[in-house]
Amino acid sequence: MQKRMADRLHDYWDAGIRGPDFVWAATGPALEAYSRYPVVKKANSPGEVMRVSEFLQHVRRLVVDFVVGRVLSETGGLEAVSGLDDITTYYLLHRYDFGMEPAPIGAVILYAVSCGLSDTTLTHQWDLLSRSASARDDDGAADEDDETEAADEGAKGDTARLKTWRQRTGKALGEDVPGRPAPLIDQIHRLMHLWAAGEVAPVDAYLDRRGLRRNALFPPLLQALIELSEAGSQERALLESLSNHVQNRGLAPDRVQPRFTGMED
Incomplete structure:
Protein backbone atom coordinates (compact mmCIF):
# COMPACT_ATOMS: atom_id res chain seq x y z
CA MET A 1 0.00 0.00 0.00
CA LYS A 163 -10.57 28.82 17.64
CA THR A 164 -7.97 31.58 17.71
CA TRP A 165 -5.22 31.48 20.30
CA ARG A 166 -6.97 34.32 22.15
CA GLN A 167 -10.19 32.30 22.40
CA ARG A 168 -8.38 29.39 24.01
CA THR A 169 -8.15 30.54 27.63
CA GLY A 170 -8.58 27.37 29.68
CA LYS A 171 -6.44 27.17 32.80
CA ALA A 172 -5.07 23.80 31.72
CA LEU A 173 -4.05 25.03 28.25
CA GLY A 174 -0.56 23.73 27.50
CA GLU A 175 -0.40 21.62 30.66
CA ASP A 176 -0.54 17.85 31.06
CA VAL A 177 -3.62 16.41 32.71
CA PRO A 178 -4.13 12.75 33.67
CA GLY A 179 -4.31 10.71 30.48
CA ARG A 180 -3.94 13.79 28.26
CA PRO A 181 -0.41 15.07 27.55
CA ALA A 182 -0.45 18.65 26.33
CA PRO A 183 -0.43 18.83 22.50
CA LEU A 184 2.34 20.92 20.96
CA ILE A 185 -0.16 23.41 19.51
CA ASP A 186 -1.58 23.97 23.01
CA GLN A 187 1.91 24.61 24.34
CA ILE A 188 2.52 27.22 21.65
CA HIS A 189 -0.81 28.91 22.35
CA ARG A 190 0.09 28.98 26.06
CA LEU A 191 3.43 30.59 25.18
CA MET A 192 1.62 33.19 23.09
CA HIS A 193 -0.52 34.17 26.08
CA LEU A 194 2.57 34.43 28.27
CA TRP A 195 4.50 36.40 25.64
CA ALA A 196 1.60 38.81 25.07
CA ALA A 197 1.68 39.60 28.81
CA GLY A 198 5.06 41.22 28.20
CA GLU A 199 7.21 39.39 30.75
CA VAL A 200 10.02 37.15 29.55
CA ALA A 201 10.66 35.17 32.75
CA PRO A 202 7.44 33.10 32.60
CA VAL A 203 8.11 32.40 28.93
CA ASP A 204 11.61 31.07 29.62
CA ALA A 205 10.37 29.09 32.61
CA TYR A 206 7.70 27.41 30.50
CA LEU A 207 10.11 26.73 27.63
CA ASP A 208 12.54 25.05 30.01
CA ARG A 209 9.90 23.15 31.98
CA ARG A 210 8.41 21.67 28.80
CA GLY A 211 11.81 21.05 27.20
CA LEU A 212 10.71 22.89 24.09
CA ARG A 213 14.18 24.18 23.22
CA ARG A 214 15.23 20.56 22.76
CA ASN A 215 12.10 19.52 20.87
CA ALA A 216 13.01 19.06 17.18
CA LEU A 217 9.38 19.64 16.13
CA PHE A 218 9.05 22.97 17.94
CA PRO A 219 11.03 25.27 15.56
CA PRO A 220 9.44 24.00 12.30
CA LEU A 221 5.98 24.18 13.88
CA LEU A 222 6.59 27.79 14.94
CA GLN A 223 7.74 28.64 11.42
CA ALA A 224 4.76 26.87 9.85
CA LEU A 225 2.36 28.81 12.07
CA ILE A 226 4.06 32.07 11.12
CA GLU A 227 3.60 31.27 7.43
CA LEU A 228 -0.02 30.24 7.97
CA SER A 229 -0.92 33.38 9.90
CA GLU A 230 -2.12 36.55 8.22
CA ALA A 231 0.50 39.17 7.41
CA GLY A 232 0.26 42.12 9.77
CA SER A 233 -1.87 40.27 12.31
CA GLN A 234 -1.21 40.17 16.04
CA GLU A 235 -0.84 36.42 15.76
CA ARG A 236 2.03 36.68 13.30
CA ALA A 237 3.71 39.46 15.29
CA LEU A 238 3.60 37.36 18.45
CA LEU A 239 4.83 34.21 16.72
CA GLU A 240 7.69 36.02 14.99
CA SER A 241 8.91 37.75 18.15
CA LEU A 242 8.54 34.53 20.13
CA SER A 243 10.50 32.64 17.47
CA ASN A 244 13.26 35.27 17.56
CA HIS A 245 13.42 34.98 21.33
CA VAL A 246 13.71 31.20 21.21
CA GLN A 247 16.58 31.47 18.73
CA ASN A 248 18.34 34.02 20.93
CA ARG A 249 18.08 32.79 24.50
CA GLY A 250 20.45 35.49 25.73
CA LEU A 251 17.96 38.21 24.78
CA ALA A 252 18.10 40.93 27.43
CA PRO A 253 14.81 41.72 29.23
CA ASP A 254 14.83 45.35 28.01
CA ARG A 255 14.91 44.11 24.40
CA VAL A 256 11.84 41.91 24.76
CA GLN A 257 8.96 42.87 22.48
CA PRO A 258 6.46 45.08 24.35
CA ARG A 259 3.03 43.83 25.21
CA PHE A 260 0.68 43.92 22.21
CA THR A 261 -2.55 45.81 22.76
CA GLY A 262 -5.34 47.16 20.64
CA MET A 263 -4.68 44.77 17.73
CA GLU A 264 -7.19 42.49 16.08
CA ASP A 265 -6.58 38.79 15.40
Whole structure:
Protein backbone atom coordinates (compact mmCIF):
# COMPACT_ATOMS: atom_id res chain seq x y z
CA MET A 1 0.00 0.00 0.00
CA GLN A 2 2.74 2.43 0.93
CA LYS A 3 4.72 1.65 -2.20
CA ARG A 4 1.66 2.09 -4.42
CA MET A 5 0.65 5.34 -2.75
CA ALA A 6 4.05 7.04 -2.53
CA ASP A 7 4.31 8.09 -6.17
CA ARG A 8 0.59 8.76 -6.47
CA LEU A 9 0.60 11.21 -3.55
CA HIS A 10 3.43 13.19 -5.12
CA ASP A 11 1.60 13.20 -8.46
CA TYR A 12 -1.66 14.38 -6.89
CA TRP A 13 0.16 17.07 -4.91
CA ASP A 14 2.03 18.32 -7.97
CA ALA A 15 -1.27 18.40 -9.87
CA GLY A 16 -2.64 20.86 -7.32
CA ILE A 17 -5.16 18.53 -5.65
CA ARG A 18 -5.82 19.76 -2.10
CA GLY A 19 -8.28 19.47 0.75
CA PRO A 20 -10.66 16.50 1.21
CA ASP A 21 -10.23 15.66 -2.48
CA PHE A 22 -6.59 14.82 -1.78
CA VAL A 23 -7.61 12.38 0.96
CA TRP A 24 -10.24 10.72 -1.22
CA ALA A 25 -7.95 10.54 -4.27
CA ALA A 26 -5.49 8.35 -2.38
CA THR A 27 -8.14 5.79 -1.44
CA GLY A 28 -8.33 4.18 -4.88
CA PRO A 29 -4.64 3.29 -5.30
CA ALA A 30 -4.53 2.00 -1.73
CA LEU A 31 -7.55 -0.25 -2.21
CA GLU A 32 -5.93 -1.70 -5.32
CA ALA A 33 -3.31 -3.22 -3.04
CA TYR A 34 -5.87 -4.41 -0.49
CA SER A 35 -8.26 -5.95 -3.05
CA ARG A 36 -5.56 -8.10 -4.65
CA TYR A 37 -6.03 -10.67 -1.90
CA PRO A 38 -9.13 -12.52 -0.64
CA VAL A 39 -8.02 -11.97 2.96
CA VAL A 40 -5.60 -9.49 4.55
CA LYS A 41 -4.25 -10.42 7.98
CA LYS A 42 -2.43 -8.31 10.52
CA ALA A 43 1.30 -8.94 10.77
CA ASN A 44 1.40 -7.95 14.44
CA SER A 45 -1.67 -10.07 15.36
CA PRO A 46 -1.26 -13.49 13.67
CA GLY A 47 -4.52 -14.85 12.34
CA GLU A 48 -6.49 -11.66 12.91
CA VAL A 49 -8.13 -10.24 9.80
CA MET A 50 -7.76 -6.57 8.95
CA ARG A 51 -11.10 -5.03 8.09
CA VAL A 52 -11.50 -2.54 5.25
CA SER A 53 -12.30 0.23 7.74
CA GLU A 54 -9.04 -0.43 9.60
CA PHE A 55 -7.09 -0.47 6.37
CA LEU A 56 -8.63 2.84 5.27
CA GLN A 57 -7.73 4.35 8.64
CA HIS A 58 -4.07 3.57 7.93
CA VAL A 59 -4.47 5.00 4.42
CA ARG A 60 -6.01 8.23 5.65
CA ARG A 61 -3.32 8.72 8.27
CA LEU A 62 -0.59 8.19 5.69
CA VAL A 63 -2.20 10.86 3.51
CA VAL A 64 -2.55 13.25 6.46
CA ASP A 65 1.09 12.78 7.43
CA PHE A 66 2.10 13.48 3.82
CA VAL A 67 0.17 16.79 3.80
CA VAL A 68 1.34 17.90 7.25
CA GLY A 69 4.89 16.94 6.32
CA ARG A 70 4.63 19.42 3.43
CA VAL A 71 3.38 22.11 5.82
CA LEU A 72 6.27 21.58 8.24
CA SER A 73 9.03 21.12 5.69
CA GLU A 74 9.70 22.02 2.07
CA THR A 75 10.89 18.51 1.38
CA GLY A 76 8.12 16.88 3.40
CA GLY A 77 8.40 13.18 4.12
CA LEU A 78 7.07 11.11 6.99
CA GLU A 79 10.15 11.91 9.06
CA ALA A 80 8.95 15.52 9.23
CA VAL A 81 5.92 14.49 11.30
CA SER A 82 7.51 11.68 13.30
CA GLY A 83 6.41 12.12 16.91
CA LEU A 84 3.87 14.86 16.20
CA ASP A 85 0.75 14.43 18.34
CA ASP A 86 -2.69 13.89 16.79
CA ILE A 87 -4.20 17.21 17.95
CA THR A 88 -1.41 19.29 16.44
CA THR A 89 -1.54 17.19 13.28
CA TYR A 90 -5.26 17.93 12.94
CA TYR A 91 -4.72 21.63 13.63
CA LEU A 92 -2.11 21.96 10.88
CA LEU A 93 -4.22 20.00 8.39
CA HIS A 94 -7.31 22.12 9.07
CA ARG A 95 -5.39 25.40 9.19
CA TYR A 96 -3.59 24.70 5.92
CA ASP A 97 -6.76 23.94 3.98
CA PHE A 98 -9.30 26.28 5.60
CA GLY A 99 -7.35 28.85 7.59
CA MET A 100 -9.50 30.42 10.32
CA GLU A 101 -12.60 30.48 8.12
CA PRO A 102 -15.63 28.19 8.58
CA ALA A 103 -15.03 24.72 7.14
CA PRO A 104 -17.72 22.26 5.98
CA ILE A 105 -18.44 19.84 8.80
CA GLY A 106 -18.04 16.89 6.43
CA ALA A 107 -14.41 17.83 5.82
CA VAL A 108 -13.87 18.46 9.53
CA ILE A 109 -15.17 14.99 10.40
CA LEU A 110 -13.05 13.38 7.67
CA TYR A 111 -9.92 15.15 8.91
CA ALA A 112 -10.68 14.31 12.55
CA VAL A 113 -11.24 10.61 11.81
CA SER A 114 -8.06 10.56 9.72
CA CYS A 115 -6.15 11.73 12.80
CA GLY A 116 -7.82 9.17 15.07
CA LEU A 117 -10.04 11.84 16.63
CA SER A 118 -13.60 13.13 16.37
CA ASP A 119 -15.07 16.57 15.79
CA THR A 120 -16.89 16.29 19.14
CA THR A 121 -13.74 15.72 21.20
CA LEU A 122 -11.95 18.49 19.31
CA THR A 123 -14.83 20.82 20.19
CA HIS A 124 -15.63 19.92 23.78
CA GLN A 125 -12.59 18.15 25.19
CA TRP A 126 -9.79 20.06 23.50
CA ASP A 127 -11.55 23.40 22.94
CA LEU A 128 -10.00 23.59 19.48
CA LEU A 129 -13.10 23.97 17.32
CA SER A 130 -16.14 26.20 17.34
CA ARG A 131 -19.18 24.50 15.82
CA SER A 132 -22.11 26.16 14.07
CA ALA A 133 -25.31 26.26 16.12
CA SER A 134 -27.15 23.82 13.86
CA ALA A 135 -24.46 21.13 13.99
CA ARG A 136 -25.51 17.87 15.65
CA ASP A 137 -23.44 16.44 18.47
CA ASP A 138 -22.83 12.72 18.77
CA ASP A 139 -20.90 10.45 21.08
CA GLY A 140 -17.63 11.25 19.33
CA ALA A 141 -16.85 7.65 18.41
CA ALA A 142 -14.86 7.10 15.23
CA ASP A 143 -15.86 4.02 13.20
CA GLU A 144 -16.53 2.86 9.67
CA ASP A 145 -19.76 4.88 9.54
CA ASP A 146 -17.95 8.17 9.98
CA GLU A 147 -17.47 8.75 6.27
CA THR A 148 -21.21 8.34 5.65
CA GLU A 149 -21.91 10.62 8.59
CA ALA A 150 -19.49 13.18 7.21
CA ALA A 151 -21.37 13.26 3.93
CA ASP A 152 -24.74 13.52 5.70
CA GLU A 153 -23.55 16.28 8.04
CA GLY A 154 -21.90 18.20 5.23
CA ALA A 155 -25.14 18.23 3.28
CA LYS A 156 -26.79 20.16 6.11
CA GLY A 157 -24.50 23.11 5.62
CA ASP A 158 -23.04 22.88 9.12
CA THR A 159 -19.59 24.32 9.64
CA ALA A 160 -16.80 24.45 12.19
CA ARG A 161 -13.83 26.75 12.54
CA LEU A 162 -10.62 26.70 14.52
CA LYS A 163 -10.57 28.82 17.64
CA THR A 164 -7.97 31.58 17.71
CA TRP A 165 -5.22 31.48 20.30
CA ARG A 166 -6.97 34.32 22.15
CA GLN A 167 -10.19 32.30 22.40
CA ARG A 168 -8.38 29.39 24.01
CA THR A 169 -8.15 30.54 27.63
CA GLY A 170 -8.58 27.37 29.68
CA LYS A 171 -6.44 27.17 32.80
CA ALA A 172 -5.07 23.80 31.72
CA LEU A 173 -4.05 25.03 28.25
CA GLY A 174 -0.56 23.73 27.50
CA GLU A 175 -0.40 21.62 30.66
CA ASP A 176 -0.54 17.85 31.06
CA VAL A 177 -3.62 16.41 32.71
CA PRO A 178 -4.13 12.75 33.67
CA GLY A 179 -4.31 10.71 30.48
CA ARG A 180 -3.94 13.79 28.26
CA PRO A 181 -0.41 15.07 27.55
CA ALA A 182 -0.45 18.65 26.33
CA PRO A 183 -0.43 18.83 22.50
CA LEU A 184 2.34 20.92 20.96
CA ILE A 185 -0.16 23.41 19.51
CA ASP A 186 -1.58 23.97 23.01
CA GLN A 187 1.91 24.61 24.34
CA ILE A 188 2.52 27.22 21.65
CA HIS A 189 -0.81 28.91 22.35
CA ARG A 190 0.09 28.98 26.06
CA LEU A 191 3.43 30.59 25.18
CA MET A 192 1.62 33.19 23.09
CA HIS A 193 -0.52 34.17 26.08
CA LEU A 194 2.57 34.43 28.27
CA TRP A 195 4.50 36.40 25.64
CA ALA A 196 1.60 38.81 25.07
CA ALA A 197 1.68 39.60 28.81
CA GLY A 198 5.06 41.22 28.20
CA GLU A 199 7.21 39.39 30.75
CA VAL A 200 10.02 37.15 29.55
CA ALA A 201 10.66 35.17 32.75
CA PRO A 202 7.44 33.10 32.60
CA VAL A 203 8.11 32.40 28.93
CA ASP A 204 11.61 31.07 29.62
CA ALA A 205 10.37 29.09 32.61
CA TYR A 206 7.70 27.41 30.50
CA LEU A 207 10.11 26.73 27.63
CA ASP A 208 12.54 25.05 30.01
CA ARG A 209 9.90 23.15 31.98
CA ARG A 210 8.41 21.67 28.80
CA GLY A 211 11.81 21.05 27.20
CA LEU A 212 10.71 22.89 24.09
CA ARG A 213 14.18 24.18 23.22
CA ARG A 214 15.23 20.56 22.76
CA ASN A 215 12.10 19.52 20.87
CA ALA A 216 13.01 19.06 17.18
CA LEU A 217 9.38 19.64 16.13
CA PHE A 218 9.05 22.97 17.94
CA PRO A 219 11.03 25.27 15.56
CA PRO A 220 9.44 24.00 12.30
CA LEU A 221 5.98 24.18 13.88
CA LEU A 222 6.59 27.79 14.94
CA GLN A 223 7.74 28.64 11.42
CA ALA A 224 4.76 26.87 9.85
CA LEU A 225 2.36 28.81 12.07
CA ILE A 226 4.06 32.07 11.12
CA GLU A 227 3.60 31.27 7.43
CA LEU A 228 -0.02 30.24 7.97
CA SER A 229 -0.92 33.38 9.90
CA GLU A 230 -2.12 36.55 8.22
CA ALA A 231 0.50 39.17 7.41
CA GLY A 232 0.26 42.12 9.77
CA SER A 233 -1.87 40.27 12.31
CA GLN A 234 -1.21 40.17 16.04
CA GLU A 235 -0.84 36.42 15.76
CA ARG A 236 2.03 36.68 13.30
CA ALA A 237 3.71 39.46 15.29
CA LEU A 238 3.60 37.36 18.45
CA LEU A 239 4.83 34.21 16.72
CA GLU A 240 7.69 36.02 14.99
CA SER A 241 8.91 37.75 18.15
CA LEU A 242 8.54 34.53 20.13
CA SER A 243 10.50 32.64 17.47
CA ASN A 244 13.26 35.27 17.56
CA HIS A 245 13.42 34.98 21.33
CA VAL A 246 13.71 31.20 21.21
CA GLN A 247 16.58 31.47 18.73
CA ASN A 248 18.34 34.02 20.93
CA ARG A 249 18.08 32.79 24.50
CA GLY A 250 20.45 35.49 25.73
CA LEU A 251 17.96 38.21 24.78
CA ALA A 252 18.10 40.93 27.43
CA PRO A 253 14.81 41.72 29.23
CA ASP A 254 14.83 45.35 28.01
CA ARG A 255 14.91 44.11 24.40
CA VAL A 256 11.84 41.91 24.76
CA GLN A 257 8.96 42.87 22.48
CA PRO A 258 6.46 45.08 24.35
CA ARG A 259 3.03 43.83 25.21
CA PHE A 260 0.68 43.92 22.21
CA THR A 261 -2.55 45.81 22.76
CA GLY A 262 -5.34 47.16 20.64
CA MET A 263 -4.68 44.77 17.73
CA GLU A 264 -7.19 42.49 16.08
CA ASP A 265 -6.58 38.79 15.40
